[in-house]
Amino acid sequence: MAKRDYYDVLGVSKGASADEVKKAYRKMAIKYHPDKNEGDKAAEEKFKEAAEAYEVLSSPEKRQRYDQFGHAANASSASGGGYGGGSMNMDDIFSQFGDIFGGGGAFDGFFGGGGRQGGGGRRVARGSNLRIKVRLTLEEIANGAEKKIKVNKQVVCKTCDGSGAKDKSSFSTCKTCGGQGSVRRVTNTILGQMQTTSTCPTCNGEGSTITNKCTVCHGDGVVRGEETITINVPAGVSEGMQLSMSGKGNAAPRGGVPGDLIILIEEVPHETLKRDGNNVIYDLHVNFVDAALGTSVEVPTIDGKAKIKIEPGTQGGKILRLKGKGVPEVNSYHRGDQLIHVNIWTPKALSREEREILEKLQGSPNFKPNPGKNEKSFFERMKEYFE
Secondary structure (H helix, E strand, O other): OOOOOHHHHHOOOOOOOHHHHHHHHHHHHHHHOOOOOOOOHHHHHHHHHHHHHHHHHOOHHHHHHHHHHHHHHHHHHHHOOOOOOOOOOHHHHHHHHHHHHOOOOOOHHHHOOOOOOOOOOOOOOEOOOEEEEEEEOHHHHHHOEEEEEEEEEEEEOOOOOOOOEOOHHHEEEOOOOOOOOEEEEEEEEOOEEEEEEEEOOOOOOOOEEEOOEOOOOOOOOEEEEEEEEEEEEOOOOOOOOEEEEOOOOOOOHHHOEOOOEEEEEEEOOOOOOEEEOOEEEEEEEEEHHHHHHOEEEEEEEOOEEEEEEEOOOOOOOOEEEEOOOOOEOOOOOOEOOEEEEEEEEOOOOOOHHHHHHHHHHOOOHHHOOOOOOOOOOHHHHHHHHHO
16 A cells, blocks of 8 residues: 655645644644554554655655655665655654644643653552641731641552552562562554554553552552641742642552642631732721821831831821831842821710700811811811711
8 A cells, every 4th residue: 555645644735844743743643653543443544654654754854765765765864865754653653753732742742641651651540639728817917927737648558668569578579460569562554563552451550460469458558547747838928829739738549759738818808908009908907086187006016016107287088107017028128118097986886965056166267177068167067077
């Protein structure tokens, strides 16, 4: 059966650039990859055919000979002048063209990695990740905190030290794969022999089997347990932020790699302070006499109490700033401010004497602000409020 034209195989023109050839091959490889078409012989042959075409057209020298002599150039391969192709197996394809997907081989970067054992390496199990919530006060967020948390999770079995076996003599080399962790299959096709590699179904890629399992973990190497984990939370974290601790998740079966611990930050509302980004907001209420005459008051901050001065004539809505009394940025020396919103408090009930005093002051020019259009004076609003 005559071979198809390599340009037709990849669906590109003879004048296609190197990038166009690479892009076309990537598309074909994804479509007919064995991992996506398991057991499909036709797809496997197309995958091999596309790889053979790309091997030639991706090389300037081989492409030049092919353009000049076509498939006949393959006849000179024995003397080193041709480009081969018919003898390529699956391992050759994966090792040579794995970088098409940005991975280290076998298309790992695209198909998730680990599914194809390539060079006979054994599969390493990985434990699952764990997620927990950590509640922090505003003070802990501002200064950072060390939290010791008891986590219920999968831990390494102490009886067998995670091996899953009763003792060292309980292991035997897997008879199916001979300890390689993978099995290979050779198939004869019209394009030559094709070799595929897959995880050993008997030992699940570990290369060995257990003849006498641990009586505590029953061969898994992990059991349910509790671990106290120290979490160092940096200053400046915020609600919903996630921190990750590598290797502190669930232990993996048979001595594999443990998962990670994902920590979700949750803020505990403060009694008097509100957070706005890296700034802290405090609502201060002063009566109108103190606002008019001026006074000094204490306000709460993250670091304790602070005394501030209320200037005579302070108006409602004024914002005072305490520099550097807010929350720091994560991994930064910059810190926000505390913003104090001044609110004028007006009494709802007055004694007869207090009312008489205020009525005498009502006519004073100093108690007659310059209102804008349709704006009532302070005492007019206050009188309506009392009534």
